[in-house]
Amino acid sequence: MMDPFDSMLRQRITRLLVAVPTEPIPQASRPRPMAGRRMLRKRLILAVGLGLLILASLAVSLPAMSRPTYEARLRDLGVPAGVEIITAGADANGNLMDVVYRDKDGHVHCVKGVGGCYVSITDPSRRVLYDGGPGPKATPTP
Amino acid sequence: MESVATASPIATSFEATMAPNYDGLVRRLAFIVGDAEEAKDLAQTAYLKALEAWPRFDGSDPRGWLYTIGINLAISELRRRRLRFWRRRTSSTEPSWALRVDPDLWQAIDELDAPQRAALLLNVLDGYTQAEIASRLDVPSGTVASWLSRTKAHLRQRLGEER
Numbered sequence: 466m467m468d469p470f471d472s473m474l475r476q477r478i479t480r481l482l483v484a485v486p487t488e489p490i491p492q493a494s495r496p497r498p499m500a501g502r503r504m505l506r507k508r509l510i511l512a513v514g515l516g517l518l519i520l521a522s523l524a525v526s527l528p529a530m531s532r533p534t535y536e537a538r539l540r541d542l543g544v545p546a547g548v549e550i551i552t553a554g555a556d557a558n559g560n561l562m563d564v565v566y567r568d569k570d571g572h573v574h575c576v577k578g579v580g581g582c583y584v585s586i587t588d589p590s591r592r593v594l595y596d597g598g599p600g601p602k603a604t605p606t607p
Numbered sequence: 608m609e610s611v612a613t614a615s616p617i618a619t620s621f622e623a624t625m626a627p628n629y630d631g632l633v634r635r636l637a638f639i640v641g642d643a644e645e646a647k648d649l650a651q652t653a654y655l656k657a658l659e660a661w662p663r664f665d666g667s668d669p670r671g672w673l674y675t676i677g678i679n680l681a682i683s684e685l686r687r688r689r690l691r692f693w694r695r696r697t698s699s700t701e702p703s704w705a706l707r708v709d710p711d712l713w714q715a716i717d718e719l720d721a722p723q724r725a726a727l728l729l730n731v732l733d734g735y736t737q738a739e740i741a742s743r744l745d746v747p748s749g750t751v752a753s754w755l756s757r758t759k760a761h762l763r764q765r766l767g768e769e770r
Contacts, residue, residue: 470759470762470763471730471731471759474727474731474759474762475731475732477709477712478638478712478727478728478731478732479732480708480709481638481704481705481708481709481712481713482634482635482637482638482732483634483708484704484705484707484708485633485634485637485638485643485646485704485705486643486704487629487630487633487634487643487647489647
């Protein structure tokens with residue numbers, strides 16, 4: 466004697482299964498290859514997207530990685546570490562020039578001038594900190 | 608059911624015995640995988656496997672033997688697919704045939720794993736015992752008992768106590 470719940474289940478499952486379309490589908494109209502192609506296309510788009518993303522991130526990061534840092538460029542010019550940079554110019558190619566800095570003793574210096582450091586630095590009260598113009602140099606003012 | 612082979616005596620006897628079971632197999636597989644088209648593909652594969660093994664078949668309960676081949680194929684397919692993290696759902700389309708006839712039952716069934724659905728079918732619809740189901744699905748009898756118990760408790764809860 467079947468359990469009443471099992472009996473009810475059996476009836477409902479039978480009705481459900483009778484509704485399943487069982488007729489064979491002609492090979493030409495089968496949807497599965499379409500589903501396969503859709504999946505392939507999705508994967509292709511995903512792969513291309515990932516490739517572009519990697520290329521874009523490389524394009525951004527590689528030049529930054531190959532370019533020396535600002536600190537390194539100052540060291541290359543002979544500016545000691547730990548000094549106060551008062552001003553730093555750059556030529557048309559972005560190369561540092563006329564870098565004026567104050568050392569730990571308070572003296573102001575200039576490096577990498579083109580034919581000399583032709584820069585004059587004054588503080589807000591118009592006091593000359595460094596006079597690099599032609600002619601006699603002013604004494605650097607601490 | 609299309610003819611699976613032509614003239615050989617083995618194929619002829621196979622077709623005569625197995626062809627009437629095609630609809631039943633597709634229906635059971637659709638119940639397990641939730642997709643009638645996929646069920647037809649699995650049924651074709653099951654028929655091919657059965658034909659290969661036909662010379663070694665002992666002849667007892669051919670219908671149950673064919674269903675077992677198909678159900679195990681369906682369970683393997685769903686298990687393989689579940690390993691792919693980007694395809695979590697068991698079926699890619701909503702089965703309109705099921706939702707049209709008994710949406711409540713289908714939604715309750717849809718929450719079951721494939722082995723639970725298979726055990727339910729074999730027990731409630733085909734009348735196999737727990738030991739027979741365990742032997743067909745190649746799992747311990749206690750596992751089948753647990754599947755059936757949990758499955759029926761789930762269905763009782765989802766469908767209401769329609770005793």
